[in-house]
Structures are given as C-alpha cells and as structure tokens.
Amino acid sequence: MKKTIVIFALLILALLLVFQIGKYAMVSGDLKTEIVVAGIAIVFFFVGIYINKKSLHKQNAPLIEINHKKIDALGITNREYEVLQHISLGLSNKEIADTLYVSESTIKSHVSNLLVKLNAKRRTQAIQIAKKLQII
Structure with missing residues (x-):
C-alpha cells in the first residue's frame, strides 16, 4: 500500500x-x-x-473441483443444486424463481430441503457448509 x-x-x-x-x-x-x-x-x-x-484487476481464484459424490451422498437433487448455486450468487427466492421459471413457493420448498440436507439453519450457513464440503 x-x-x-x-x-x-x-x-x-x-x-x-x-x-x-x-x-x-x-x-x-x-x-x-x-x-x-x-x-x-x-x-x-x-x-x-x-x-x-x-x-x-484481481486475479481469478483457482477453480475448486466440485465433489459430485458428496452431492449424491447428501441426496441433493439437480434442481436443488441449481437453487443452491443461485443462493450462492446472493439471489433472493423471487429472483431464483424468475430465473428458473418456477413459482416462489417451489423455491422455498427447495431451500427448505437444502437446509435440512445440509443441516443448516440459514441460507448463509448452508452456503458456508456447501463450500466446506466443496459442492459449490
């Protein structure tokens, strides 16, 4: 500096x-x-x-390899995984619903399922756990 x-x-x-x-x-x-x-x-x-x-210009962070076996072991579906990726981008339920062309209540269901499967209480905690498990 x-x-x-x-x-x-x-x-x-x-x-x-x-x-x-x-x-x-x-x-x-x-x-x-x-x-x-x-x-x-x-x-x-x-x-x-x-x-x-x-x-x-910051250098790009090295790409982390996704652990697909862990995703399968947790029982996360493809749609739930898409929702998890959108959550990690900081999108709201409504924005995710608009992006995936589904209702907001469907996204809420997917988020609830993700929280249970990742043993998290909040979306931010779910993202932290997912990063720790190398699934996003």
Missing part, C-alpha cells in the same frame, strides 16, 4: 512539473517544449495503463 501511495505521489509531482513546463512553453512560444510535454503525457498514459492492469 505504501508503495502505491509513493508511486502516485511521484506521478502527481511529475504532472505538476509537466504543467509548469507547459506554461513556460506557452509564454515563450517554444514548440520543442510542447513536443516534450506531449511525450511526457504519452508516457503518463502508458504508466496509467500499466498501473491499472497491475493493481486494479
């Missing part, structure tokens, strides 16, 4: 220096100085792209 702050501080100081050189170029009417300022601006552009790629 400190490294990023120092880099941005140095970039801001360099940018202020570029503005001062640009102001001097306007007053003196020197075209060569304007070309140097344009070159520095291009360098800043590429430094910004580099920083964006390095710091702002």
Whole structure:
C-alpha cells in the first residue's frame, strides 16, 4: 500500500512539473517544449495503463473441483443444486424463481430441503457448509 501511495505521489509531482513546463512553453512560444510535454503525457498514459492492469484487476481464484459424490451422498437433487448455486450468487427466492421459471413457493420448498440436507439453519450457513464440503 505504501508503495502505491509513493508511486502516485511521484506521478502527481511529475504532472505538476509537466504543467509548469507547459506554461513556460506557452509564454515563450517554444514548440520543442510542447513536443516534450506531449511525450511526457504519452508516457503518463502508458504508466496509467500499466498501473491499472497491475493493481486494479484481481486475479481469478483457482477453480475448486466440485465433489459430485458428496452431492449424491447428501441426496441433493439437480434442481436443488441449481437453487443452491443461485443462493450462492446472493439471489433472493423471487429472483431464483424468475430465473428458473418456477413459482416462489417451489423455491422455498427447495431451500427448505437444502437446509435440512445440509443441516443448516440459514441460507448463509448452508452456503458456508456447501463450500466446506466443496459442492459449490
């Protein structure tokens, strides 16, 4: 974090220096100085792209292999598994029902079955258990 702050501080100081050189170029009417300022601006552009790629884009987490045998052992049906995946995305019962083209009461039944099969009291707890069992 400190490294990023120092880099941005140095970039801001360099940018202020570029503005001062640009102001001097306007007053003196020197075209060569304007070309140097344009070159520095291009360098800043590429430094910004580099920083964006390095710091702002998180790397994808490694894929966890799904334990299909555990799903079968728990007795989770295909539809219940679909509902569990949608719950893990943070969708509400209504949103899941709209996505799967079923009624909301059907989703409530599937959620209840999942809670029983995973021995969980809440949806969040069911997701934690499912992740621990490597089924999502």
